[in-house]
Amino acid sequence: MSISIQNISKKYKNVQALQNITFEVQEGELFGLIGPDGAGKTTLFRLLTTLLVPNEGNATVADYNILKHIKEIRNSVGYMPGKFSLYQDLTIAENLTFFATIFGTTIEENYDLIEDIYVQIEPFKNRRAGALSGGMKQKLALCCALIHKPKVLFLDEPTTGVDPVSRKEFWEMLKRLKQKGITILVSTPYMDEASLCDRIALIQKGKILKIDSPDAIVEAYEKTIYEVATNQMHNLILDLKEFPSQYSVFAFGEFMHYIDKNDSFDMDVLRTFLHDKGHQNISIQKATATIEDVFMDL
Amino acid sequence: MENAQEKIIIVENLTKQFDHFTAVKGISFHVNKGEIFGFLGANGAGKTTAMKMLIGISNSTGGTANVAGFDVHTQSEEVKQNIGYMSQKFSMYDDLTVQENITFFGGIYGLSRKQIKTKTEELIAELQLGNIAKTKVGDLPLGWKQKLAFSVALLHEPKIVFLDEPTGGVDPITRRQFWELIYAEAHKGTTIFVTTHYMDEAEYCNRVSIMVDGVIEALDTPKKLKEQFQVNSMNEVFLKLARNIE
Incomplete structure (x- = not known):
């Protein structure tokens, strides 16, 4: 087992950041922590990387105990914090050399691990880190977290604020790292990234709500979702909320996702209701649930 | 949108050149009054630079832009008085309470004491912040902060509000509630200029x-x-257009 967490709780002054968290991550697994800001994701990362001590519970990372084997853990893991934490005044090359030296290695020694990523930022290697775009900063941070060939990689919201193209590239990099046997624990607020993980934990307000493969989580969702669109999307959400048997209404891109309280829901009744409210070009059809649907219904 | 053709932002050939590269290369477009205008692009594509010129805090090196009836180059103070701005990075002072932040920004925007008092009461009722009016903003969940920041950006009833990634990292439900606030504001006739990665x-x-x-x-x-791009989602449009820029 690469990461094993048992009954971990962590409290700051008045805030219960984590409440009795237990789960395991297998070796070579790409495991996602999916949850919004304030869910407790960063606290969990800081506990597992020995930067914080839990109030209760224990955990092992790469077979080392987070309370006892602090040095060993720090040598065996790579950690990319959510906030860009490299030296802004050092260049790309200097940052990387710095981290390699700290861990008693060289860029050459583990170059195969970072090559894919490094070649993308190498043309700018003499540029200071502070002057890089978001996407490049993130690639550099990943290189620095990998340079000592860690067994376990912790990535705290690596794609927040990153555009869809760079996000896609980033996840392709993660897949390749996984193939090299590195265990990855990654957190994200983007629900669409959940489907790219082997398994995910949905986390909110310090508690784990569900753990399973993304497909299994979606399949286990029992409610029927209807996607609704009309010619007046702005009013549609307000009007759908007034439909007597509505359970929930959420905007989903070009559609509204509508769930009804009753199994006997009749699309035509809703259609008439919307028509009477002045909507035209009404389309209502069954939709496939996504992780985001499941998450919002927890 | 109905009296659609009233243009509230007119950009012509707007350019920003730095020492060695041109961040914004002569862009031209307009935004209609009351419109929700999405300003998308990859990281490093020049969005932030363009936006800074539109809100009057960075000078262009070429071209013109008229925002809310004022020239961003020669009338940048008037531009600032007629727009609201909110970004994910800076929204409000963490060490001040909800109420103090509203009062502070009301003052900055030149509202009278009486106006500030009325606005504060309105806002707190509208956003249902009664219980937390005396809570420090730093102690609020991100989603609440963002909703509050949006309302604060609207205190002086600007014609246009610029939102720079207002929902980054926010949970899915709050993100949608935020968009309902945007819709409601657009219905009142405020123009919304918004960037997002979602x-x-x-x-x-x-x-x-x-x-x-x-x-x-x-x-x-x-x-x-x-x-135009023969795809089913905006995500695919984006991926088709913006692959590999860096």
């Missing part, structure tokens, strides 16, 4: 522009963009 949010805009490498590569309604 492509489902691009669908909520009346029109969307996509910047690639300093130029606007596409600009249209989400529906027409999807037709």
